[in-house]
Amino acid sequence: MSFRKEPPFTHGTPTRNAVVLVNLGTPDAPTTPAVRRYLKEFLSDPRVVEIPRAIWWLILHLIILPFRSNKSAAKYATIWTKEGSPLKVHTQKQAILLRGLLGQRGHDSVNVVMAMRYGSPSLPEVLDQLKAENCDRIAILPAYPQYSGTTTGSISDAVFAHYAGVRNVPELRMIKHYHDHDGYIDALRDTVLAHWKINGRGDKLVMSFHGVPKRTLMLGDPYHCECHKTARLLAAKLGLSSEQYLVTFQSRFGKAEWLQPYTAPTLVQMAKDGLKRVDLICPGFTSDCLETLEEIAMEAKHDFEAAGGREFHYIPCLNESPTWIAGLADITEQHLLGWDTKATPAQRAAQPRSAQAEASTPRGREIDRL
Ligand SMILES: C=CC1=C(C)c2cc3[nH]c(cc4nc(cc5[nH]c(cc1n2)c(C)c5CCC(=O)O)C(CCC(=O)O)=C4C)c(C)c3C=C
Ligand SMILES: [Fe+2]
């Protein structure tokens, strides 16, 4: 067994802490070749599609990649911004703001960076960079509040596979989930209340989560239960009765049964049943992305209105909302317990200049303005 070369080591060099905010990943561009590369990496992960490898390889390479890449690229083109893919843009901003807020709270030796499970910046390149910067304590913070083997489990696989090739492994903390954390639920509540304050209230609040195959629930994946717990807690904070909200699952992929009820058919049925206005939030997505901006805010809205519904209100994701950045800081702080997160003067001097700027107060003012 051979391991990757360690960076040069000098006795007495101060070590640093880091938080890696990891999101799913997204194509580098809204083009067919870029989407194909992304889908190939994503859908080749055995955590994501649990079909015998040889059979799945044939389906993926002969059917999915040739036909889906083009269609998905066209969808990505409808949500792409000047800064790039919304998922990546929001995750990057969250990491910068989280770092600033942790710095304000006295954790100024904590670097916060983002990584993507698929695509770039990849987990291996980010973890290598942290090693080069002498980070010896690393907390992995998935962008998914609810645990699923298909997402959070896959991040663990990638982190541990990376360190299997490293001699000096840092101290690691894996944040499993925060589906019931007050910092997360309060941020969701504030987002809904802010929307209602400006737009009034709908007849029903739909909470739409990304789906997974139903089989994974039967095999012990806690995702479905965690989604329902999030929904219950959010409804309680909003004072909603069980008739005033509904949990649905979106983004079904393939022919197998996924978690039900499915979002789009439920919305169509609601419209046919005479419901005039619906408000929809996607609590499982902490950043707006293809699945919220295109599948929900465009497609699902169209389906609801075409079936006779009058008003469809999509409530944006948490993104960079101040309560969410504060919630992320609360969640992170719990997992930093016991680590020395206050920089010594020597550590402060050793930090890269960009890091010093981000951890100082002007970031705080930036957060206050958001
Ligand atoms: C093939 C099975 C899939 C499983 C299982 C799955 C689980 C899952 N995904 C998210 C979050 C996101 N998924 C996104 C896009 C996306 N998801 C799948 C498939 C599965 N997801 C595909 C094929 C795609 C790509 C788009 C498409 O071609 O339809 C995204 C958005 C990415 C972006 O670039 O904006 C997110 C976010 C969760 C939380 C989850 C399980 C709980
Ligand atoms: Fe997905």
Ligand SMILES: [Fe+2]
């Ligand atoms: Fe989708």
